[in-house]
Amino acid sequence: MCGIMGYSGLRSPLPLLVSGLERLEYRGYDSSGVAFFDDIGALSVVRSVGKVGVLKDLVNDRVAQPGAAIGHIRWATHGGVTLENAHPHQSGPIVLVHNGIVENDQAIRIYLRSLGVECVSETDSEVLSHLIRIEYEKDGVFPEAVRRALGQVEGSYALAILCQNDPADLVVVRNGPPLILGLGEGETFAASDIPAFLHFTRKVHTMENGTIALIRHEEVKVGRLDQALSEWAPPSSLRSISWDPVFAEKGTFRHFMEKEIFEAPRAMMDTLADRLSVTPVLPELDRSVHGRPPVVAFVACGTSWHAALLGRAFLEQAGIPAFVEIASEFRYRKLLLPPGSWVIGISQSGETADTIGAMESARRAGFLTLGISNVPGSSLERECDLCLLTHAGPEIGVASTKAFQAQVALLMMLSLALGEGSPRTDLADALIRAPHRLELFLESLSPESLDARVERLRESRLVMFAGRGLDYPLALEGALKFKEITYRPADGYPGGELKHGPIALIEPGVTVIAPLVDRLLRAKEISNLREIRARGGYVLAVGPNVVKEGHGIWYDDRIELPDDPPWSGIYQAAGVLQLLAYRVASALGNDVDQPRNLAKSVTVE
Known part of the structure; x- marks a missing residue:
């Protein structure tokens, strides 16, 4: 998965490209590059290994003519992190950047060798530049050459392409990974995600799968890949994005997270x-119209999967059977669901390949599909029969935080909407109050109040998270946050499962963090935590009224939550676990916003 950006307009494009790539850096940060027309009109390519800051230094004194330009930020899939594998890739007059997977890469390489063309990189992307160059040499019509070349390609791709002989023209194509056009005054942007150009325009067009566009400044013509250039037309579906650009800036905070x-x-x-x-x-x-589902199947990945586990609990409270599947497993299983079942896919970006694939399978099988996403116009929104949007605004940090909280709030509301009988006004009231209660609680957590806990976790050999009922998904999410940004071993378990194996890991130097929001199962969880302390483990309890619960000593330290209803406590506990992971990772000197080997939205399988 990578981030691409293109520009065609009357301004010098380099500053715009670099700022856009910086805002796309959550999508990959192994290497980066740009292509532009220099001060004498030559097509120049600059690439670097590492983050955008390295590239920024390389182009700082370069001059780019107004016109078309492209940029790329890479998360390595095919080939190692080397300068040769960095984008853009060039073949003669053609230069391109690519997000996606060319599935028939090897077959194309064999074909290219038969023509005397040898690839210099390990990437699947390079073959696309050669194919387009070969087609371009036949008639010199840039967009038609792109269209014909892609007819030979199997796989997924979002592309931004330049041609030496057409300095104002930018050709972009979408077949799978996201590609969004931003239409400004005298200029047009193309990018993998909206924050790349949000500071310049809020008027957007989301390209459909299998479409291609020719962009010349503010003139845009879009067509299907099976349509000749003469049939392309200006985009008909434009929308205005309400996100405030300030959400894409750190402000006074050290990190986006x-x-x-x-x-x-x-x-x-x-x-x-x-x-x-x-x-x-x-x-x-x-x-x-849609009735009440007999069964709901949630499919998601990572943090969204943990939100789905809470969604299952909420729906069960509403009397609806539900189960949760990891999307990458669900999409390859036989769907044995009763008629009328719903399949709900959750993805912050709406572009997670495994989740979209799972929803495609469910829709083909005849089930109603409901997407939950944070990004308007995403692939998930278009793939599903229905879509519910969270409104968390752009989330730049790779480790999801506010999007998780918004997903949980929306799932809670969905369960209330689907409930039978008299409305649960007590739960609705708790949900209405939850954001303000969370805000007050987060403001009450001074950095000093967490210092000792952060140092304890920093020194711990292993950190485990345990919970039961509503607390189990929180334990899983806490462990995920901790391991993905601290790089320290961490696992989440159901409290009752500790004695069936994981308790063998308990010894002095091991810390167990226990969210204690679920009042119904708290006594049983405390019993499990006693077993931890009896074997030398250090227990940090996170919950309301901790000091009043249980008999005897069963924890070593506590973070007290407000005495709110359990449904409010979910958000407060999640906030604590996020802050602890963040503070420990910061203390270790890690790159919190861009942890190694990870990317924000995984658009490859």
């Missing part, structure tokens, strides 16, 4: 706005 933890209350409020008063109102969901 820290900022986004504290933006969670606002993200929740924006998600609930106009949807919840005394009872939930989901205009996207017409109960008279």
